[in-house]
Amino acid sequence: MxxxxxxxxxxxxxxxxxxxxxxxxxxxxxxxxxxxxxxxxxxxxxxxxxxxxxxxxxxxxxxxxxxxxxxxxxxxxxxxxxxxxxxxxxxxxxxxxxxxxxxxxxxxxxxxxxxxxxxxxxxxxxKSESMARKLSVLLGMPLRNSIEFELADFSSQARLAGMRRLMDLIVAQLDDEESILVPAATCELEQAAIVQLLFAGRHNYSDLLEQSPREAAPTHVRRVEAYIEANWNGPIMIESLAEVCGVSARTLFRTFEKARGCSPMTFVKKVRLEHARRMLCRPDETTSVSRIAFACGFSNLGHFASAYRSAYGELPSQTLSRSRALA
Missing domain, CATH: 2.60.120.10 (Jelly Rolls)
Structure with missing residues (x-):
């Protein structure tokens, strides 16, 4: 090679x-x-x-x-x-x-x-500190001991394959000369990689991770939604969401999925797409699809266009062209 x-x-x-x-x-x-x-x-x-x-x-x-x-x-x-x-x-x-x-x-x-x-x-x-912080949030408790991984033992081949695909995605983004990873997107990709690693690798806390989390009250979901709405244009971290609602990240994800039919991070994407659409519908002379994509936390224009079309049935460039024609 x-x-x-x-x-x-x-x-x-x-x-x-x-x-x-x-x-x-x-x-x-x-x-x-x-x-x-x-x-x-x-x-x-x-x-x-x-x-x-x-x-x-x-x-x-x-x-x-x-x-x-x-x-x-x-x-x-x-x-x-x-x-x-x-x-x-x-x-x-x-x-x-x-x-x-x-x-x-x-x-x-x-x-x-x-x-x-x-x-x-x-x-x-x-970094061990980052892993420990993330695991503590996932479990909803402080860690008494350091994380000790099994050297070649993984929880499942499916999770390991997911880890590899996530690494390949990050590498592809970093090597893509046509895209720019904005800080918010980079933080979220790193967060996803750390969480996937904690679930894919076998370690001394794996059994606790596999236990069913406690249910959270619907108010926790509303608090998280409000936080996301207020901070949609910055990095959204699991630690921040768990701190806002006062439960473990696993409890939050499970309850959010049950209440809203999607994960908190999917909701983040939905909110960012809504803001992008509003910007595209009210363009000025400096408005461009790429500028809006980056402002809304999307580092890859192709992924942004695909997600936008899935949500609204048209490409962002079509929304922008129509909005300018009507202006």
Whole structure:
């Protein structure tokens, strides 16, 4: 695979065949403590890496066999091998990894990544503080212990597949030269990835997550709706919604779905589309579909157009053209 078609190709950090340069970059960028390469002459390293607010996404390929050691860190790492064979060690446990077997390492544990020949992988790093905060909100209680993931054990293949598709979506958005991820959209994508990871990975709180949540009163739904209506043009975070209504996020989502037939985040999208339509119906000389899409929290024009047409039966450009003709 060429570097131009690698995931996150817009965020290159390493392109080298020199051991000295690799050593500097993996320590400085990735936080590794040491590494060893079996055949330095066959080294062919490609690395892409992007830091968001609570997560980091990366792609790595070395070409030859190598081992990279990481000290205890403040993040969990989900590793999706794309090709080849490798291994991951976290603490005292080691598992073989390949395209059909990803791994998930815990924060606060020394880790070793073994690259086999032609091994390539996509990975997601999530700050432990962000995961703990999100899990506490989902459970509706403080955490007594750190989150400890099973290294290669996941709750279901369907949830794991959903995690992979979500990562692919985020990567596609970041690599799309025709779209701009606005801060609100980035926050919500990160939030979705963290929540999906907590449900997809097996850990010491998984059994609690699977328990049925308590019901909430309808007033909680109205409070959340009011909050969304007042803050539709900024990031809408699960923590904020749970704080507004005073129940766990799982309770909120279940009750909201029961009362309104959709999730709170679907309601957020509905509200933003309504604001976009009002703007398109009252255009001025600076109004454009792209300007309104970005102002309403949509970073991808294609997704905005599709969602708008599903809601109103026409494209946003058609609404704008008709509104200008009537002005």
């Amino acid at each position: 060429s570097s131009s078609s690698d995931p996150l190709f817009r965020y290159p950090v390493i392109r080298t065949s020199r051991v000295e340069e690799l050593e500097h970059e993996i320590v400085d960028i990735y936080g590794a403590s040491s590494f060893d390469v079996e055949d330095p002459a066959g080294l062919d390293v490609r690395g892409n890496f992007v830091r968001l607010r609570d997560t980091c996404l990366g792609f790595g390929a070395i070409g030859g066999a190598a081992r990279i050691h990481f000290p205890e860190s403040d993040f969990a790492r989900l590793q999706f091998p794309l090709r080849g064979q490798g291994a991951t060690r976290c603490g005292n446990r080691t598992v073989e990894v390949n395209a059909s077997r990803p791994s998930l390492t815990s924060a606060g544990r020394p880790t070793m990544l073994h690259y086999g020949a032609d091994f390539e992988h996509l990975f997601l790093r999530v």
